[in-house]
Amino acid sequence: MSGPSGPAKATPHTSSRSAVLDVIRAAGTISRVGLVRATGFTGATISTVVRRLIDDGLVVETGRAESTGGKPRVLLQLNQSSRYAVGVHLDQAGITYVLTNLGGSVVARMSRAGVGAEDPPVVVERMAREVDALIDGVGVERDRVLGLGLVSPGPLTPTSGMRLTPPAMRPWEDYPLDRALEKATGLPVVLDNDATAAALGEHWSGVVGGTSTFAALYMGTGIGAGLLINGLAYRGASGNAGEIGHICLDVEGPECWCGARGCTEVMAGPASVVAAARADAHLARVTGLTGENGAKGARPSVVAEFAAVARAARGGEPAARALLERSARYLAVAARTLANVMDLELLVLTGPSLAIAGATYLPVVQEELDRSFFSRATHPVAVRLSTSAATAPAIGAATMVLQTELVPLRQGLRLPDNLSDAEPGRARAAGAAGA
Secondary structure, three states, X not given: OOXXXXXXXXXXXXXXXXXXXXXXXXXXXXEHHHHHHHHOOOHHHHHHHXXXXXXXXXXXXXXXXOOOOOOOOEXXXXXXXXXXXXXXXXXXXXXXXXXXXXXXXXXXXXXXXXXXXOOHHHHHHHHHHHHHHHHHHOOOOHHHEEXXXXXXXXXXXXXXXXXXXXXXXXXXXXXXXXXXXXXXXXXXXXXXXXXXXXXXXXXXXXXXXXXXXXXXXXEOOOEEEEEEEOOEEOOOOOOOOOOHHHOEOOOOOOEOOOOOEOEHHHHHOHHHHHHHHHHOHHHHHHHOOOOOOOOOOOOOOHHHHHHHHHHHHHOOOHHHHHHXXXXXXXXXXXXXXXXXHHOOOEEEEEOHHHHHHXXXXXXXXXXXXXXXXXXXXXXXXXXXEOOOOOOHHHHHHHHHHHHHHHOOEOOOOOXXXXXXXXXXXXXXXXXXXXX
C-alpha cells in the first residue's frame, strides 16, 4: 500500500481502502484522478483500491465528467444499496428506529413506546422484534446489514451500560445494554451518547455543507451537545464530552439530578418548563397537565408534556410562550459558553424537543451569539435548526455503524477541505459509465 504523498493530502483513515471510500462518499461523484488529488495516494494504489471496491459492490461507475480538454474521466460513486445499518435511539420518551443505506440516507423509520417502567431485559426483547420488523418491512437481505448503532442519554461507561443515569433511566444503571441487544438481534452493536450521534448524523448526511467543525446542541428529555472537529466526533476520555446540560448557570440555583446546582438542564430543560406550567393553574388547565396520569394510568413522558406547552405557545397562550422564551434564554447562555470554548462558526439545534419548539429557541440563541459571542468581531456563529431534529440521534447511530465498519478513522488527520478542488468539472455525469 502506498502512503500519502504529503501531509496536506492526508485523510483520517486506517487504510487506503477506507480513505478512498470516504472520499467518494463525501464527494458524491469523483474520478480516479480526483481521488489521487484528494487522498495523495499514487495512481496505482487508487486503481487497485477502486477495482476491489467495485468488485465488492460498494462502488459503481456512474458516467463521465465534462471534458477539460482530454478524454472525459469516468466518475465513481457509492453503491448506496450495497450495505445498510440500523440506528436506534433509546429514551424514556420513546424508541426511534431507522434503517439507512451506505450513504446514510434513511430507507425506513419507525417510532415505538419508550422504556417506561419496563425491566431492561423485557425492553431489549421488544427492541429485537422491532428491529426485525424494520429490516423485513423493506425486504433488505440480513447479510447486507452491517450492524446496529444504539444511542441513549449519557453518561455512558467506556464499555457498556450507563452510570449516574437520569432519573427516568435509573433501572438501566450497570445493565450491559450493548451486549444484551447484540445477543438478541445477532447484529454487531455500537453504543454511544445520543447528542454525539446527532452531530455525526448531521455531518454524514451533508446538511451542514462543507463545515467539518461544528456543534449540535441537543434537547430531548435532557440537554447535551455533540462535537465534531475536522469531521471527527470528539468524545472525551469516556465518551461523555459535550454535556452542556451540566454547565452551571446559577451557583445558587436548584439542585440537578447530577448532584450540582443551577445546571442548564435544571434551569432550561423540558422538565423545568413542564414543572413551571404545572405550577400555573391556568396554564396547567390549558395544556392538560392538571392530572398526574394519562388515560392508561401512566404519566406521559416529559417530551410529550413539553410538546403540550409548545402547542399552547404556538396557539397564542402568553404564559406558555413566556416559559419557552425563558428556557431559550438560559439555553442561549449555555450555547454561548460552548461557542466561546470551541470558537464555533456553526451550531445546529436538534433533538426531539427542539423539533417541537425550535422555532422559538433559534432566534433567541442566534441573538445571544450575535450580541455576546467573544469572537464576534472576527466571525459570526450561524445557528440552524436541524431538518431531521426528531430522528437525528437514530440517524447518527446508524452512521456510527457505517463509519466503524467501512471507514475507520485515525485521529488527528482529515479529509481535504474542498473536494471540488480535487475534481475539476466533476459535477456532471454525461452518458453511461465506461472503462
